[in-house]
Amino acid sequence: MTPRITRALRMLSPHPWLGPASGPGRPPSGAPRRGPAVLRRGAAAAVLAALAAPFAIAPAEAAPHPPRTGFETSHGARWTGPGEEQTFLGAVDRGSDRVAVERIGTTKEGRPLQLVRIGKQRPATTTVLLVCSQHGDEPAGREACLTTLRDLAFAQDRATRAFLSRTTVLVLPTANPDGRAADTRGNADGVDVNRDHIALKTAEGRAIAAVVRDERPDVIYDLHEYGATPPYYDKDLFVLWPRNLNVVSPVHGVSRVLSERYVRPAATRDGYSSGHYGIWTDPVTGDPIKQTAGDGQERILRNASGLKHAAGLLIESRIDALSEAEKADRSLNQRRRVDSQRTALGGLFDFTEEQRARLRAATALSRAAGFADRGPVYLGGADNDPAGPGEILTDPPCGYRLDAAQYAGVKDELALHGVRSHRDGDGAYVPLRQSARNLIPLLLDQRATYSITHGQANTAC
Numbered sequence: 001m002t003p004r005i006t007r008a009l010r011m012l013s014p015h016p017w018l019g020p021a022s023g024p025g026r027p028p029s030g031a032p033r034r035g036p037a038v039l040r041r042g043a044a045a046a047v048l049a050a051l052a053a054p055f056a057i058a059p060a061e062a063a064p065h066p067p068r069t070g071f072e073t074s075h076g077a078r079w080t081g082p083g084e085e086q087t088f089l090g091a092v093d094r095g096s097d098r099v100a101v102e103r104i105g106t107t108k109e110g111r112p113l114q115l116v117r118i119g120k121q122r123p124a125t126t127t128v129l130l131v132c133s134q135h136g137d138e139p140a141g142r143e144a145c146l147t148t149l150r151d152l153a154f155a156q157d158r159a160t161r162a163f164l165s166r167t168t169v170l171v172l173p174t175a176n177p178d179g180r181a182a183d184t185r186g187n188a189d190g191v192d193v194n195r196d197h198i199a200l201k202t203a204e205g206r207a208i209a210a211v212v213r214d215e216r217p218d219v220i221y222d223l224h225e226y227g228a229t230p231p232y233y234d235k236d237l238f239v240l241w242p243r244n245l246n247v248v249s250p251v252h253g254v255s256r257v258l259s260e261r262y263v264r265p266a267a268t269r270d271g272y273s274s275g276h277y278g279i280w281t282d283p284v285t286g287d288p289i290k291q292t293a294g295d296g297q298e299r300i301l302r303n304a305s306g307l308k309h310a311a312g313l314l315i316e317s318r319i320d321a322l323s324e325a326e327k328a329d330r331s332l333n334q335r336r337r338v339d340s341q342r343t344a345l346g347g348l349f350d351f352t353e354e355q356r357a358r359l360r361a362a363t364a365l366s367r368a369a370g371f372a373d374r375g376p377v378y379l380g381g382a383d384n385d386p387a388g389p390g391e392i393l394t395d396p397p398c399g400y401r402l403d404a405a406q407y408a409g410v411k412d413e414l415a416l417h418g419v420r421s422h423r424d425g426d427g428a429y430v431p432l433r434q435s436a437r438n439l440i441p442l443l444l445d446q447r448a449t450y451s452i453t454h455g456q457a458n459t460a461c
Contacts, residue, residue: 066096067087067150069146069147069150070085071338076331077330077331077334079142080146082111082180085146086112088146089101089114089116092116092149095154098152099118102117104211105203105204105206105210106203107177107203107204108178108188109177109178109181113177113207114173115170115172116173117170118149118152118168118169119152119164119167119168120164120165120167121168125167125356126166126167127167128167128169128218129171129172129219129221130172130221131220131301132144132146132171132172132173133174133176134175134204134222135179135186135192135224136178136182136186136187137184138185138224138225139180139225140317141223141224141341142223143338143341144223144338145171145173147342148171149169149173152164163349170215176193176204187203193208194222197301197304198298198304199299199413199452208301209417210416212305212418213417218310218311218359219258219359220311220312221313222302222313224315225316225317226277226316226318228320229280232280232282233279233280233281233292234318235274236272236317236336236340237263237318237340237344238275239259239263239264239276239313240278240294240314241256241306241311241312242255242296242302242303242307242312243296243302243303244303244306244378244382244383245378247306247307247366248362248369250362251363251365252306252383254311254359255306255313257351257355258347261351262355263313263347264347266346266350267344272340276294277314279291280292291384295385296382296385298442307439310363311362311363313348317337317340317341369438370432370436371433371434371437373433376392376393377396377442378392379392379441379442380449390447396441397441397457397458397459398458398459399430399458400430400444400456400458401429401456402421402428402429403426403427406427406454410453418436419443420434420436430455445457
């Protein structure tokens with residue numbers, strides 16, 4: 001069995017207090033957790049325990065090494081502040097030769113949008129992108145990203161070093177800094193960034209699109225939180241893959257493998273319950289009752305990820321307190337939320353290591369499929385909701401013509417989406433025969449729900 005990367009990181013991490021609070025679905029306080037086979041082996045455990053020693057928390061008079069977040073130093077009583085995040089990322093960047101921090105944009109209120117690169121430099125065998133806290137009032141994913149990138153940066157165990165020798169981990173630690181500062185779902189303009197992955201009107205959405213275009217990640221992992229509706233919708237973690245019908249079969253398949261064979265089992269091993277995002281279930285039978293979210297809408301990052309050839313997964317930790325103890329002590333609640341996100345990240349890294357060949361094959365096939373220019377394009381529906389006749393382009397056009405005004409209005413967005421076009425008189429022509437083939441009608445067809453302009457369909461191929 002491949003070593004479990006994040007289990008090793010948990011042992012090396014300078015925050016051993018980060019664990020789930022006791023309560024329903026939780027191991028009792030102090031109870032040992034079931035670990036994977038590799039860490040149940042005495043020799044491996046002894047080696048990892050020895051490696052952990054240099055990373056113990058330093059005395060108060062010395063600077064801690066590796067650096068710690070504000071969330072950690074407060075034992076989960078408060079979230080890491082914006083200034084603390086910048087200090088933390090600077091310390092990680094200076095302290096590890098595996099890490100590079102770059103500014104990829106600026107928010108309306110002047111805050112930096114930053115990308116952290118960890119591991120093998122390009123060209124990497126596999127690239128994983130973590131998009132953390134697109135919604136500013138959902139902070140647990142951000143804290144999990146910050147501590148995980150630090151642990152990857154400083155870990156010395158053989159399994160993690162081998163993993164990083166063939167993987168680049170990219171992290172957008174705070175994908176919505178203005179929203180995080182204000183503790184609001186939307187950005188400074190009140191726009192939901194996670195509904196902007198087609199229009200690309202926000203600085204945040206544009207920055208994410210540029211990273212996806214330039215880095216070509218094999219996996220895009222999107223960290224969120226949700227409010228429960230007991231007893232129908234109250235799991236510790238909800239997950240969901242791209243449901244959009246235009247996601248090619250191999251990418252759709254590996255995304256489901258990531259969810260069902262890795263992330264959810266990782267949660268179960270650590271005592272967390274899990275389910276499918278947006279689906280209410282009967283508390284007795286577990287049967288689905290209704291769907292309230294989680295459709296195939298292309299403007300959501302989970303679906304846009306698949307349309308851009310990456311295996312994608314949405315992960316949602318439960319905000320609501322699970323016990324009277326959590327209600328009485330906010331730090332218990334917040335630590336549980338962050339720890340559940342870190343547990344799920346363990347499943348992601350195990351998937352990346354163990355399914356590397358299958359993952360790379362799936363994303364390569366997806367990138368090549370558009371050049372065949374065959375098959376329908378779906379303007380609606382989802383993998384659990386068949387498209388209606390009016391939502392299917394059974395014989396899609398060869399491309400779309402844009403007049404000069406249209407092209408001037410959308411050329412930057414097309415470029416950010418990685419869509420190729422060429423000049424056509426005063427305007428431009430966008431052919432379907434390219435890697436972005438299944439995305440183009442969603443951007444330019446007049447029948448598409450979230451199109452950015454209405455191109456003239458060319459059917460004279």
